[in-house]
Amino acid sequence: MIDAAIAGLIGILQWKALLLMMVGIVISSTLVAMPGIGSKTAIALLLPIAFTLNQFEAICLIMSVWAVSNTANSITSILFSVPGGGGSQATIMDGYPMAKKGEAARALAASFTSSAIGGIIGAIVLLVAIPILRPLVLLLGPPEFFMLVMVGIAMVGALSGKAPVKGIIAGGLGLIISMVGVHIITGLHRFTFDQIFLIDGFKLIPVTIGLFAIPELIYMGVKGTGISDLPLGDLSKGRKQGIQDAFTHRWLILRSSLIGVWVGIIPGLGSAVADWFAYGSAKQTCPGARETFGKGDVRGVIAVDAATNAKEGGSLIPTLAFGIPGSSTLALIFGGLIIVGITPGRDMLTKDLHLTFSMIWLLIIGTIITSILCLTFTRQLAMATKLRPTLMIPVILVMAVIGSFAASSRFEDVLIMFAFGTIGYFMRAGGWPRPPLLLGLVLGPIAERHMWTSVQLHGVDFLWRPGVLIIFALLVVCVAYPMFQDRNSKLRAQETES
Amino acid sequence: MSLRFQPRSLLTVAFILLFSYIVVESSEMPIQAKMYPYTIGIIALLLLAYQLVREILPAAKTETDKTGVDIDFTAEESSKQGKRRALELFAWMYGFALLLWLIGFYTAAPLMVLAYMLRHKETLVVTIALPLGTGIATWYIFGHLLHLPFPPGVLLEWAGLV
Numbered sequence: 001m002i003d004a005a006i007a008g009l010i011g012i013l014q015w016k017a018l019l020l021m022m023v024g025i026v027i028s029s030t031l032v033a034m035p036g037i038g039s040k041t042a043i044a045l046l047l048p049i050a051f052t053l054n055q056f057e058a059i060c061l062i063m064s065v066w067a068v069s070n071t072a073n074s075i076t077s078i079l080f081s082v083p084g085g086g087g088s089q090a091t092i093m094d095g096y097p098m099a100k101k102g103e104a105a106r107a108l109a110a111s112f113t114s115s116a117i118g119g120i121i122g123a124i125v126l127l128v129a130i131p132i133l134r135p136l137v138l139l140l141g142p143p144e145f146f147m148l149v150m151v152g153i154a155m156v157g158a159l160s161g162k163a164p165v166k167g168i169i170a171g172g173l174g175l176i177i178s179m180v181g182v183h184i185i186t187g188l189h190r191f192t193f194d195q196i197f198l199i200d201g202f203k204l205i206p207v208t209i210g211l212f213a214i215p216e217l218i219y220m221g222v223k224g225t226g227i228s229d230l231p232l233g234d235l236s237k238g239r240k241q242g243i244q245d246a247f248t249h250r251w252l253i254l255r256s257s258l259i260g261v262w263v264g265i266i267p268g269l270g271s272a273v274a275d276w277f278a279y280g281s282a283k284q285t286c287p288g289a290r291e292t293f294g295k296g297d298v299r300g301v302i303a304v305d306a307a308t309n310a311k312e313g314g315s316l317i318p319t320l321a322f323g324i325p326g327s328s329t330l331a332l333i334f335g336g337l338i339i340v341g342i343t344p345g346r347d348m349l350t351k352d353l354h355l356t357f358s359m360i361w362l363l364i365i366g367t368i369i370t371s372i373l374c375l376t377f378t379r380q381l382a383m384a385t386k387l388r389p390t391l392m393i394p395v396i397l398v399m400a401v402i403g404s405f406a407a408s409s410r411f412e413d414v415l416i417m418f419a420f421g422t423i424g425y426f427m428r429a430g431g432w433p434r435p436p437l438l439l440g441l442v443l444g445p446i447a448e449r450h451m452w453t454s455v456q457l458h459g460v461d462f463l464w465r466p467g468v469l470i471i472f473a474l475l476v477v478c479v480a481y482p483m484f485q486d487r488n489s490k491l492r493a494q495e496t497e498s
Numbered sequence: 499m500s501l502r503f504q505p506r507s508l509l510t511v512a513f514i515l516l517f518s519y520i521v522v523e524s525s526e527m528p529i530q531a532k533m534y535p536y537t538i539g540i541i542a543l544l545l546l547a548y549q550l551v552r553e554i555l556p557a558a559k560t561e562t563d564k565t566g567v568d569i570d571f572t573a574e575e576s577s578k579q580g581k582r583r584a585l586e587l588f589a590w591m592y593g594f595a596l597l598l599w600l601i602g603f604y605t606a607a608p609l610m611v612l613a614y615m616l617r618h619k620e621t622l623v624v625t626i627a628l629p630l631g632t633g634i635a636t637w638y639i640f641g642h643l644l645h646l647p648f649p650p651g652v653l654l655e656w657a658g659l660v
Contacts, residue, residue, distance in 0.1 A: 451533070
C-alpha cells in the first residue's frame with residue numbers, strides 16, 4: 001500500500017501532469033466562478049483533451065477541475081449573492097451579509113481556508129477507508145454489483161429534488177440510450193435504425209455537452225444581462241482575519257467536514273445537500289448561532305465550505321470502490337476515466353491502487369493550491385463574472401461543437417450534441433432532472449453485463465441472494481424515504497396553513 | 499371529472515412512446531439481447547403511466563417544476579420573452595450546424611462568432627478580435643496541433659476549393 005501511495009504521488013508530480021493540474025485548477029476556478037458554468041460543463045469541455053493523455057495526466061486534468069470547483073464556487077456567492085454552483089447556495093446565507101457589511105475579504109479568506117482544510121480531511125477519510133473497503137469489495141459478486149448499480153441510479157433519481165419518479169425514469173432513459181449499438185454478447189445491432197454511426201452507440205462526450213452545456217448556454221442568453229452589476233468593492237482588507245477565523249473554529253471545520261464526507265459517501269446526495277446539512281448543524285450547535293446566523297456570521301461560511309470540499313473525498317469512496325458515481329459530476333469523471341482505460345470499481349482497490357492514491361494526493365495538493373490561488377487572485381477571478389453573455393455564448397458554442405467532434409471525429413456527434421441539447425432544454429422546462437440520465441448512460445453497460453453474468457451463474461435465483469436482498473432493501477429505502485419525507489413536509493405545511 | 503392535459507405532459511407522452519417502442523422492438527430479439535431492455539422498458543412504462551396520471555388528473559396535487567438538485571427553469575425562461583430568446587438561440591445553434599456542414603469548421607466557426615457579434619452590436623474591437631481569435635484557435639490548436647480531421651464542408655468540396 002505504501003508503494004502504491006508513493007507511485008501515485010510520483011505519477012502526479014511529473015512535470016506534464018503537474019502542469020495539467022495547474023491548467024485544470026485555473027480553468028475550474030475561472031469557469032466555476034461563473035454561475036451557469038458549473039464543474040460539469042468545465043469537465044465536459046475538457047474531456048476531449050483527456051483522451052490524448054496518459055492515465056496520470058488525464059487524472060490530473062479532469063480531477064483537478066472537479067476537486068477544486070467548490071472552492072471557487074463561493075466567490076460569487078459571497079460577492080454577489082449568486083451561487084456559483086449547487087454547493088455554494090448556503091454560503092450566501094452568511095457570506096453575502098458579510099460582504100454587505102464590508103467584510104467580503106474576511107468571508108472569502110475564511111471560505112478558502114476552510115475549503116482547503118475540509119478538502120484535506122475528506123482525502124484523509126478516503127485514505128483510511130481503503131483498507132476497510134478492499135476486503136468488502138472482494139466479497140461482492142456480479143449479482144450484488146448489478147443491484148448496487150441499480151441503487152446508484154435509483155438514488156440519484158429519487159434524490160433529484162422534488163420529482164423522484166421523474167428522476168428514476170430519467171435514469172431508465174439513460175440505461176436505454178446506453179443500449180444503442182452493437183450488443184456485445186450476440187453481436188446484434190440494437191436500436192440503430194440502420195445508421196452506421198449508431199453502431200458504436202452514443203458517445204458520452206457529445207451527450208454530456210448537449211445535456212448540460214447547451215441548456216445553461218440558453219439560460220445565459222435568455223437572462224441577457226451580465227452575471228452581476230454590483231460593484232466589486234475592496235477585497236484587500238480582512239484576509240488575515242478570515243484565515244485566523246478558520247483556525248479559531250477548527251472544531252467546527254472538523255465537524256462540518258465529517259458531515260460532508262458522510263453526505264458524499266451516499267451516491268446521489270451531492271454538494272447541494274452537504275452545504276445545507278452542515279449549515280443546519282452549525283446553526284444548531286454553535287453558541288449564539290440562532291441569533292447571528294443569516295446576519296453575517298463567519299461560522300456560517302466556514303461550516304458550509306468545509307463540508308462541501310470534504311464531501312469530494314467521501315463521494316470518491318463509492319465511485320472507486322463499487323463503481324457507483326457519488327454524484328452526477330463524478331459520473332462524468334467516471335466516463336473520462338473509462339476513456340483513458342481506468343475502470344472505477346474493484347480494480348481501483350487492487351491492481352490500480354496507485355491511481356486511487358494519485359487521486360487522493362490530487363485532492364490534497366489541488367485544494368491547497370486552489371485556496372492559495374483564490375486568496376491571491378480573488379479580485380481578478382470575480383471580474384470574470386462581469387463578462388457579457390454576448391461574448392461567452394458564441395465562444396462556448398464553438399467549444400461545444402469542437403469538443404463533440406473531437407470525441408470520435410464524426411460530424412454526426414455534433415448533431416447528437418445539439419439533439420441532446422434540445423432534449424436537455426425541454427427536460428429542464430418540464431422539471432425532468434438530467435443527472436440520472438447521464439448516470440444511466442454511464443452505468444448502463446456495466447449493469448447489463450453484471451445482470452447477464454448473474455443470470456448465467458445463478459439463473460433468476462440471483463435475486464434471492466442475501467447480499468442482493470440487503471442491497472434491494474437499501475434501494476427501496478432510498479426511493480421511498482425522500483417521497484415519505486416530501487409527503488410529510490407537505491402535510492406539515494398544510495397543517496401550518498390551516 | 500375533466501382531464502387537464504398540459505403542454506409539459508407532451509414530454510411524458512414522448513417518453514411513453516419511446517419506451518413502448520423499446521419494449522416492442524426488443525421482444526423480437528434473442529433472450530440475451532432482449533432481457534435487459536425489456537426489463538428496463540416495462541418498469542419505466544409503469545412509472546411513466548403513474549407520472550402521466552399525476553400530471554393530467556385534476557385531483558392530483560400540482561407538482562412544481564422545480565427539481566431542486568438540477569438547475570431549475572426560471573421565471574425569466576418561462577416568460578414569452580424568454581421563450582422567444584431561447585428559440586432564437588436554437589436557431590443560432592442549428593444554423594451553426596448547417597453552416598458547419600456546408601462550409602466546414604475553419605470557416606463556419608469564426609463566421610458564426612462574427613455574425614453573433616454583429617447581431618448583438620458589439621464594439622468594433624470585439625467584433626474583429628473574437629472571430630479572429632476563434633478562427634486561429636480552431637485552425638492552430640485543434641487542426642494543426644491536435645490534428646482533428648475537420649470535414650471541409652460540402653459546398654467547398656462541390657466548388658473544388660479543397
